[in-house]
Amino acid sequence: xxxxxxxxxxxxxxxxxxxxxxxxxxxxxxxxxxxxxxxxxxxxxxxxxxxxxxxxxxxxxxxxxxxxxxxxxxxxxxxxxxxxxxxxxxxxxxxxxxxxxxxxxxxxxxxxxxxxxxxxxxxxxxxxxxxxxxxxxxxxxxxxxxxxxxxxxxxxxxxxxxxxxxxxxxxxxxxxxxxxxxxxxxxxxxxxxxxxxxxxxxxxxxxxxxxxxxxxxxxxxxxxxxxxxxxxxxxxxxxxxxxxxxxxxxxxxxxxxxxxxxxxxxxxxxxxxxxxxxxxxxxxxxxxxxxxxxxxxxxxxxxxxxxxxxxxxxxxxxxxxxxxxxxxxxxxxxxxxxxxxxxxxxxxxxxxxxxxxxxxxxxxxxxxxxxxxxxxxxxxxxxxxxxxxxxxxxxxxxxxxxxxxxxxxxxxxxxxxxxxxxxxxxxxxxxxxxxxxxxxxxxxxxxxxxxxxxxxxxxxxxxxxxxxxxxxxxxxxxxxxxxxxxxxxxxxxxxxxxxxxxxxxxxxxxxxxxxxxxxxxxxxxxxxxxxxxxxxxxxxxxxxxxxxxxxxxxxxxxxxxxxxxxxxxxxxxxxxxxxxxxxxxxxxxxxxxxxxxxxxxxxxx
Amino acid sequence: xxxxxxxxxxxxxxxxxxxxxxxxxxxxxxxxxxxxxxxxxxxxxxxxxxxxxxxxxxxxxxxxxxxxxxxxxxxxxxxxxxxxxxxxxxxxxxxxxxxxxxxxxxxxxxxxxxxxxxxxxxxxxxxxxxxxxxxxxxxxxxxxxxxxxxxxxxxxxxxxxxxxxxxxxxxxxxxxxxxxxxxxxxxxxxxxxxxxxxxxxxxxxxxxxxxxxxxxx
Numbered sequence: 001x002x003x004x005x006x007x008x009x010x011x012x013x014x015x016x017x018x019x020x021x022x023x024x025x026x027x028x029x030x031x032x033x034x035x036x037x038x039x040x041x042x043x044x045x046x047x048x049x050x051x052x053x054x055x056x057x058x059x060x061x062x063x064x065x066x067x068x069x070x071x072x073x074x075x076x077x078x079x080x081x082x083x084x085x086x087x088x089x090x091x092x093x094x095x096x097x098x099x100x101x102x103x104x105x106x107x108x109x110x111x112x113x114x115x116x117x118x119x120x121x122x123x124x125x126x127x128x129x130x131x132x133x134x135x136x137x138x139x140x141x142x143x144x145x146x147x148x149x150x151x152x153x154x155x156x157x158x159x160x161x162x163x164x165x166x167x168x169x170x171x172x173x174x175x176x177x178x179x180x181x182x183x184x185x186x187x188x189x190x191x192x193x194x195x196x197x198x199x200x201x202x203x204x205x206x207x208x209x210x211x212x213x214x215x216x217x218x219x220x221x222x223x224x225x226x227x228x229x230x231x232x233x234x235x236x237x238x239x240x241x242x243x244x245x246x247x248x249x250x251x252x253x254x255x256x257x258x259x260x261x262x263x264x265x266x267x268x269x270x271x272x273x274x275x276x277x278x279x280x281x282x283x284x285x286x287x288x289x290x291x292x293x294x295x296x297x298x299x300x301x302x303x304x305x306x307x308x309x310x311x312x313x314x315x316x317x318x319x320x321x322x323x324x325x326x327x328x329x330x331x332x333x334x335x336x337x338x339x340x341x342x343x344x345x346x347x348x349x350x351x352x353x354x355x356x357x358x359x360x361x362x363x364x365x366x367x368x369x370x371x372x373x374x375x376x377x378x379x380x381x382x383x384x385x386x387x388x389x390x391x392x393x394x395x396x397x398x399x400x401x402x403x404x405x406x407x408x409x410x411x412x413x414x415x416x417x418x419x420x421x422x423x424x425x426x427x428x429x430x431x432x433x434x435x436x437x438x439x440x441x442x443x444x445x446x447x448x449x450x451x452x453x454x455x456x457x458x459x460x461x462x463x464x465x466x467x468x469x470x471x472x473x474x475x476x477x478x479x480x481x482x483x484x485x486x487x488x489x490x491x492x493x494x495x496x497x498x499x500x501x502x503x504x505x506x507x508x509x510x511x512x513x514x515x516x517x518x519x520x521x522x523x524x525x526x527x528x529x530x531x532x533x534x535x536x537x538x539x540x541x542x543x544x545x546x547x548x549x550x551x552x553x554x555x556x557x558x559x560x561x562x563x564x565x566x567x568x569x570x571x572x573x574x575x576x577x578x579x580x581x582x583x584x585x586x587x588x589x590x591x592x593x594x595x596x597x598x599x600x601x602x603x604x605x
Numbered sequence: 606x607x608x609x610x611x612x613x614x615x616x617x618x619x620x621x622x623x624x625x626x627x628x629x630x631x632x633x634x635x636x637x638x639x640x641x642x643x644x645x646x647x648x649x650x651x652x653x654x655x656x657x658x659x660x661x662x663x664x665x666x667x668x669x670x671x672x673x674x675x676x677x678x679x680x681x682x683x684x685x686x687x688x689x690x691x692x693x694x695x696x697x698x699x700x701x702x703x704x705x706x707x708x709x710x711x712x713x714x715x716x717x718x719x720x721x722x723x724x725x726x727x728x729x730x731x732x733x734x735x736x737x738x739x740x741x742x743x744x745x746x747x748x749x750x751x752x753x754x755x756x757x758x759x760x761x762x763x764x765x766x767x768x769x770x771x772x773x774x775x776x777x778x779x780x781x782x783x784x785x786x787x788x789x790x791x792x793x794x795x796x797x798x799x800x801x802x803x804x805x806x807x808x809x810x811x812x813x814x815x816x817x818x819x820x821x822x
Contacts, residue, residue, distance in 0.1 A: 162686065206674055208674070311819070367683050368683060368686050369686075370684075370686075370687065373684070376674065376677060376678050376681060376683075377683065378674075378677060378681070378704075402704065402708060403704040403707065403708070404701075404704070405682060405697045405698075405700050405701040405704065406701045406704050406705060406708075407698065407701040407702070407705065463697065463698075463701060465682070465697060466681075466682050466683065466697070466700075
């Protein structure tokens with residue numbers, strides 16, 4: 001039976017792992033790469049990963065990144081992000097965020113599905129098996145809409161999503177799998193777009209999350225934006241305040257900012273060079289101190305969340321036995337220093353912060369497959385769940401940091417004689433007023449038997465499952481009749497929409513198209529290789545030793561790419577091989593010409 | 606008398622629980638010894654019965670946690686993924702019941718409130734009164750806390766924290782005493798009623814103190 005794939009669907013990078021009897025293993029390609037950049041380029045076809053990343057500067061309007069920030073969000077929620085996104089974002093049905101590429105509107109769910117499908121196919125290539133089931137990780141602080149959006153993305157990608165698991169919890173699973181001692185640990189997870197902190201008690205195979213806190217809009221992207229602001233500000237000062245940046249320049253700046261951030265983790269200074277066109281060049285050395293001056297406020301914000309998580313768990317910083325660092329941003333020296341100061345101990349950095357979440361997802365997949373019967377994972381819901389009460393207040397039914405699954409009941413009645421339906425507005429958040437909380441949607445209870453006002457007693461059960469996703473069921477107590485619950489999600493897809501997307505998936509079309517192109521290119525590659533062989537045999541000794549070595553390498557590359565699934569890569573390799581064979585074909589041509597000429601002469605004479 | 610009665614009832618009832626699938630009596634309340642199926646009645650049991658704990662205020666937190674973990678090892682949905690939808694739903698309901706029970710019993714203050722509810726005392730919504738003199742104390746503490754917070758006085762905040770914790774522990778001690786008296790007064794309904802009311806006031810007071818404590822942190 002093929003394994004359940006554990007997938008870390010990240011803001012910046014995605015990757016997968018699977019469980020083996022010897023422990024979790026990361027999926028790697030032939031070159032040993034695990035990370036698939038979460039970037040999609042819509043050019044001649046659809047490219048995902050590093051290929052798409054390379055496209056971003058030349059094709060900014062058709063290169064989509066950081067989709068995770070848009071998951072389960074309404075257009076009003078992401079106002080601050082818009083100025084930093086080079087690709088066009090529009091408002092779809094009911095205010096749901098859509099990305100518009102060449103007039104085609106795509107939901108974040110569909111876009112994430114494209115990334116998931118890429119991760120899945122890489123795993124299939126590595127394992128030689130068809131993958132149908134997955135565990136997908138999400139930030140612990142993701143709300144119900146964001147979790148549902150992630151699950152829907154999995155479904156659209158053709159995966160049976162067995163579990164949505166919290167990233168810091170997954171990290172703890174990977175970290176503490178073989179530890180027998182009783183320890184209280186903090187997982188500090190600063191990713192590309194989100195921040196989470198979870199406090200867990202780990203002992204002898206039990207992983208109990210005590211509390212979690214975080215911000216789904218705080219991550220490495222924000223640090224990149226700080227550097228972008230710095231660069232843009234200075235460019236405007238030098239070349240004019242009114243200077244506008246076309247999308248391609250904006251994208252280039254974004255790449256510079258990210259590269260600078262990464263370089264400043266190991267070096268004291270990094271140089272930024274921007275060609276603004278028209279002979280205008282901008283060059284600037286950015287020091288680590290400058291970066292830290294701007295990054296500090298963001299890191300301090302994460303520490304505020306750490307403080308809140310500790311208080312909720314009833315644990316003092318000194319009682320934390322280990323601080324496990326997760327996410328690429330925890331490589332930043334200032335992050336390590338500040339977190340170390342806060343907890344009063346050196347953070348644990350021995351596991352690769354990019355891979356630990358995927359490994360943990362694989363462990364969870366192992367538990368679900370029955371391979372880890374001795375491991376018990378108890379997670380919590382990050383946000384309180386409630387309903388809007390009279391006067392617009394938030395009436396809490398399930399408190400945040402409750403162990404999931406958990407259930408709460410509430411009884412409703414009618415206000416008008418003969419009323420047969422009741423509307424319930426379900427909310428998530430900690431604020432007192434309904435309008436300050438996140439709306440999960442409106443639930444309509446239908447099919448209530450007609451009775452005088454106040455007579456029906458509708459018992460509604462709100463159940464948060466182990467995925468952290470809400471399930472609502474209702475029953476009229478007097479008649480014992482189950483009431484139908486109709487859900488209108490605030491920022492999600494309806495069940496019907498997901499089904500339609502699965503059925504008529506653009507992703508399927510993309511895959512079909514890619515597969516088709518791959519077959520055509522493979523056939524052509526066979527012809528190219530045969531032609532080169534023939535030319536080599538027909539004209540021995542034409543190539544110099546270095547030319548011959550280059551050709552051999554190019555041919556080997558073509559052969560390797562033929563085994564792969566990336567048509568663009570294969571095409572590039574074929575062109576390279578043709579170029580390397582150019583002296584050979586030239587010699588062949590000369591030979592043909594010479595023979596023809598000789599022949600003619602013979603004929604003439 | 607009442608709590609004694611309920612204890613007896615629990616003891617008598619436990620062996621009578623039968624597995625719905627194989628009809629064998631269930632020695633454990635949660636899982637059938639014979640066919641290993643989950644007991645659907647567990648989700649509607651009171652928190653003490655469900656966790657297999659004696660119905661008393663004086664319980665050790667680690668003991669409660671051990672029960673909570675042991676039962677989740679049987680009931681958690683993770684371990685029933687390959688079973689029918691019905692069993693999966695049952696596992697989810699049972700696991701939520703265990704989690705709710707643990708949440709209600711883990712902390713002494715909420716455990717006291719839950720016991721009071723089982724004993725027929727008024728809810729905090731119906732009776733918001735606090736012990737005599739408590740309100741002026743809490744108002745004073747509240748003011749001092751606000752002042753210390755506004756002034757950013759860390760030492761004063763820590764001192765306030767210590768004062769509040771002492772208050773908290775004192776109230777819990779008093780509550781434990783009241784539950785003891787309640788057992789002795791079982792035969793006298795009037796005394797019993799007074800004790801229940803006093804318990805309500807003390808438990809209300811703890812909630813005030815806890816709220817202030819959360820502001821210190």
